[in-house]
Amino acid sequence: MTLPTAHGLSRRSLLAAGGWALLSPAWGQAARVPIADMHSHYGMLGRSLPNAPVAEDMRAQRIALVAWSLPGDVRWIRSTDTGIAQVAVPPPGAVAAFFGESIEQMRAYLAQARLRIVTTADDVDACVAGDSGVVLAAEGADFLEGKLDGLEPMVAKGLRHVQLVHYIRNPVGDFQTTAPTHDGLSEFGKTLVEACNDRGVLVDLAHCTAAGITQALAISKAPVVFSHGWVDNVEGSWKDGYGFLQRRLSLAQAKQIAAAGGVVGLWGLGLQSPGPSRTPGQGNWTVGRGDTRGYARELASLVDRLGEDHVAVGSDLHGVGASWSVNDYGHVRKVIDTLQDMKLPSGAVEKLAYGNYVRVLKAAMSSRR
Numbered sequence: 001m002t003l004p005t006a007h008g009l010s011r012r013s014l015l016a017a018g019g020w021a022l023l024s025p026a027w028g029q030a031a032r033v034p035i036a037d038m039h040s041h042y043g044m045l046g047r048s049l050p051n052a053p054v055a056e057d058m059r060a061q062r063i064a065l066v067a068w069s070l071p072g073d074v075r076w077i078r079s080t081d082t083g084i085a086q087v088a089v090p091p092p093g094a095v096a097a098f099f100g101e102s103i104e105q106m107r108a109y110l111a112q113a114r115l116r117i118v119t120t121a122d123d124v125d126a127c128v129a130g131d132s133g134v135v136l137a138a139e140g141a142d143f144l145e146g147k148l149d150g151l152e153p154m155v156a157k158g159l160r161h162v163q164l165v166h167y168i169r170n171p172v173g174d175f176q177t178t179a180p181t182h183d184g185l186s187e188f189g190k191t192l193v194e195a196c197n198d199r200g201v202l203v204d205l206a207h208c209t210a211a212g213i214t215q216a217l218a219i220s221k222a223p224v225v226f227s228h229g230w231v232d233n234v235e236g237s238w239k240d241g242y243g244f245l246q247r248r249l250s251l252a253q254a255k256q257i258a259a260a261g262g263v264v265g266l267w268g269l270g271l272q273s274p275g276p277s278r279t280p281g282q283g284n285w286t287v288g289r290g291d292t293r294g295y296a297r298e299l300a301s302l303v304d305r306l307g308e309d310h311v312a313v314g315s316d317l318h319g320v321g322a323s324w325s326v327n328d329y330g331h332v333r334k335v336i337d338t339l340q341d342m343k344l345p346s347g348a349v350e351k352l353a354y355g356n357y358v359r360v361l362k363a364a365m366s367s368r369r
């Protein structure tokens with residue numbers, strides 16, 4: 001159950017309960033668990049940025065933090081019947097230019113919507129306390145085009161969360177959906193992990209292969225996230241028939257990330273024919289389209305397997321086409337409400353709803369030299 005809203009109580013009973021403070025406009029909001037989303041494309045992938053009411057929805061649903069994740073390779077990939085694939089090779093400079101322009105559009109939207117750009121631990125705390133803010137995030141370090149020079153200018157624009165790889169061949173490292181060529185991370189990729197640590201940028205290993213995850217964990221001085229995807233008994237392979245199978249993290253890899261203080265985000269993918277798969281022990285993603293209860297159930301199951309300090313929401317909102325269990329923050333709020341109804345151990349819902357992302361984000365920011 002959620003706490004009653006101010007509308008559910010009469011003014012008289014509030015006064016009897018003893019506090020004018022309870023009548024402040026913020027009270028109805030404060031009664032709800034804040035939510036932090038480690039991976040969202042909300043309104044971002046249309047022709048103009050954004051094409052959906054991000055700020056209104058965040059404020060209405062008490063969304064404290066969103067990692068608003070910009071895929072720099074989006075112009076060179078396409079959805080297919082089985083997943084997402086690279087369809088063209090960007091000419092030199094094109095990804096960096098596209099990324100830089102898009103970040104400016106995002107910043108312009110955030111300024112006009114008066115949404116905080118989260119760049120410091122104080123910003124994070126203010127959002128947990130009642131504000132709503134956006135963590136500027138990159139889905140793939142493709143915008144660097146193999147050179148560290150491009151990182152600092154984007155950090156200066158507010159970038160604080162960098163996923164190393166996405167869907168196009170790149171000089172950083174291998175990714176889950178294509179045959180490997182780097183044996184994990186390249187030398188540049190390893191240097192990039194250190195550079196992110198030194199600049200107070202959270203490293204995100206989503207889409208990385210098992211080898212890359214192990215290498216990044218050995219290098220990183222700060223906890224990392226795998227912001228979105230899911231956890232199965234065995235890891236996915238680029239040879240799997242569908243993208244969602246390729247994107248599996250094994251439980252052993254998830255535990256490696258957790259042991260280093262990190263956090264795994266579960267995405268809000270909703271399948272037309274959810275699991276169990278025909279291969280025993282494999283491919284058991286049980287969430288259907290529009291199935292907020294199923295998404296809550298998968299989050300609770302991962303808390304059981306990985307521990308309450310290492311699970312978070314990484315919705316991938318507006319990033320999964322029609323295959324969504326959640327498509328706006330009202331849906332995500334329903335997921336958190338369902339988790340509260342499920343009577344998880346005390347504090348577990350707060351940790352997975354926002355506390356775990358807050359912890360690793362602040363740890364990454366404080367690693368800045």
Ligand SMILES: [Zn+2]
Binds near residue numbers: 139206207228
């Ligand atoms: Zn992704």
